[in-house]
Amino acid sequence: MAAAAAPLELDDIQGLVARGYSALKSACFLLLTVEDPTAARPALGRLALLATNGSAESPESALNLAFTSGGLRRLGLDTGELDGFSKEFASGMADPHRSRLLGDVGENAPSRWRWGGPDCPPADVLVLLYARDDGLLGRLEAHVRQDALGDGLTEAARLGTSSLTDREPFGFRDGISQPLVEGLSKVAVGDDAVKAGEFVLGYTNEYGLLTDRPLLPAWYDATGLLPRAPDGGGAADFGRNGSYLVFRQLRQDVAGFHRYLEEVTRRPDGAADPEAREVLAARMVGRWPSGAPLVHAPLRDDPSLGSDNDFGYFATDPHGLSCPLGAHIRRANPRDSLDPQPGSAQSVAIGRRHRILRRGRAYGDDSGDTGLHFLCLGANISRQFEFIQHTWLNNAHFNGLYDGPDPVVASCQNHDATFTVQARPVRTRYRDLPQFVSVRGGAYFFLPGLQALRYLCEGERAGGHR
Template identity: 65%
Template sequence: MTVATLELDDIQGLIPRGYSTLKAAGFLVLAITDPATARPALAQLSRRVENGRSEPSGTAVNLAFTSDGLRQLGLETADLGGFSEEFVSGMTDPNRSRFLGDVGEDAPQKWRWGGPTTPPVHALALLYARDPQALDRLEAEVRQDVLARGLMEVVRLGTTELTDREPFGFRDGISQPLIEGLPKAKAVRARGTVGTVGEEVVKAGEFVLGYPNEYGLLTDRPQCGHNGSYLVFRQLHQDVEAFWNYLDEETRRPDGTADPAAREALAARMVGRWPSGAPLVHAPTQDAPGLASDNAFGYFATDPDGLSCPLGAHIRRANPRDSLDPRPGSAESIAIGRRHRILRRGRTYGPVEPVGPVGASEPGGPGGPGGSGDGSERGLHFLCLNANISRQFEFVQHTWLNNPAFNGLYDAPDPVVAPRQNHRATFTEQARPLRIRHTGLPQFVSVQGGAYFFLPGLRALRSLCTDTRTGEHR
């Protein structure tokens, strides 16, 4: 079978690399105030954009645009015709907001940025560095390049130092798709384990435009789309104290005292993994740190009824693995799942230590795993890359995470990340002889801002800022 050769020199580095060695990051959300002045400034910035050929050692810059930003750069409506409808209409389109669950307190009208009542968003500069000091220098240089030169800073979104933990205290980033044509995917092929659950190699065209996707086709793309990708950005506030306080109240002993072990076990069942990262499918009763990186598991053969990992657990929704119809447990089921994968590139923000229930006590200090209730704001700058926003990100969000009837359940959206839409939800632990139902789950994650961006290939990026007929800035 022929494997497409990725043009890494023309692909922005965020797609194949992820910058795991660059621990510091900051995101500058920009608006174009004067297109004629902004184009040469962006052209200058584009020369700093990192490609995907190798892992950068010091800093990296990537650059993306909303559909309104592309219009500001001179693309006419006809030129935008090749872009996907969801990108052109944007994340805050009223129909799209309802589809994504961005209603009520999560409605775009209440967002801090990216919404209809906030300044327009046209561009996104993604900045990465090996440490905070290098990031400060990089940000200062980028600001000097673009600010007051036809662009204004809408908001600066900072991050915490990159670790393997998300704010609720669980290990994150374990299950990522392997992109065909990159070294990790080649290693899987060399081992002969392609198709094994947890080691699926996904066609490059699911993430990069211009290459065959999982249907064996080229995803629709505009003329300037080759080697580009759609970037979904959502700022998600995580109410860490509410999460652990709910679990604390739900697992109190009959005499009213806290039960830290029961609290952690219920949290693990809602997530589908223990805080260490060990999956419940292989460690159903207690944490097993030795399995922290375990990703080689399915559900159909080992846990079809959810007795180890509940049917509504977060990881079971985000990646159903081998449990999808029409033939659960088959290679066909796994292949269907590959058509809905996303490439996550998120970074957390807020204090580093996770927070538990205020006043709770256990080794490592008050609260949940190692933290204390300090009221600080924490969350995730959720970033994901996909070639088809509708079939990938939006499908996962609407059909798997937010769906209250997922896996035959009732009134049970994702217990961790889904919006509640004006009512609390239910989480069910499948068990014998009787299931255990936890009612009244509040909302733990809320949307603070977001937008759909296009991350062009490097040749297209420079062309957007340069008149290709004259070689001059447009």
């Protein structure tokens, strides 16, 4: 059903959708299990009062809440029976079909995860905590524990993070290529803007439609806490101002990454070649460590281009002679190179339907693991995150290649994985790439709007579904 563009209701949208809390350098994530729904709802209600909305960034701290499908069911909403919850969310990331789709097999299989897997305590609720510094974060976390844990909620896992910087663990500048969202950025206008409905439910998406969202029969909300859906025959709109949150803990083998680069770039006499090592790493990523894109700096790093995100591939580098066809950034966002008309506005428009808002944080835990808590937001998990993961990152045939999944982050690596550097007159192929990134946990969450959060945490309601 078509809907006219409407201003975003930022007071009802959780803050994580509107911003990545870049001024809040410290963060941690608490995964909670609902043991007693009757006791858990008031405890969650107390946390909901602290939830940060999207209207203004707090200079001190922020708190947001999200729920898995199992968590919503334990709290009284059957995500499998109610209309509008996506199938991938209802089945969960650890579902065997989803595991095959995402490449979560072998070492990455959910049976080996530290959290979110079938043998782990249920991760029903995700509490996302952010603060200006570690001291303030500790006080916020202590308050959350005192206010919530023990009242029907137990801790399934605590995931700490490293202090926020602009570098990811492999040493490359991160967070450059974020979509500009209509209604969230003053510069997001015209063809550069992605419709807000791609990320927030209840608003027009890139198809000019409203993405499916959970609508409840009116009698589920007898007290009228939820807005009524104008397109749903008076149904209570539980999904409005909500978003789906994908969370994956990705371990990065930093030592293995640099060891591989050093081995395959040695000079004929066996000596290390630091310059060749840096060049190969940049070609695998598609950017230099500073963030400068190879499309505009093909031969050497240029820190003055560290924030450069204004480029395409079709007109400037169609054959991958500057940025290899299989490089990570070329897969994660193909820009203007998508069929059926590469280089056209239609190609760019197709790409806008597969964008995600990234909200990840790096970590280094007590076991010595280093990596990324990958978080992204979208209104359609299948068309956005899963499509990128399966069709672009893990796809060995991406961009006309034969045996080359993403050389850096692909989670379905095998002994035949190859990275090809296009060149004239002869290309170079790097065979038997190791797996540098592995999955240590994950889940799909729903990040409700604040009215929906209040509804979820209120007491008994008409309809008998509690």
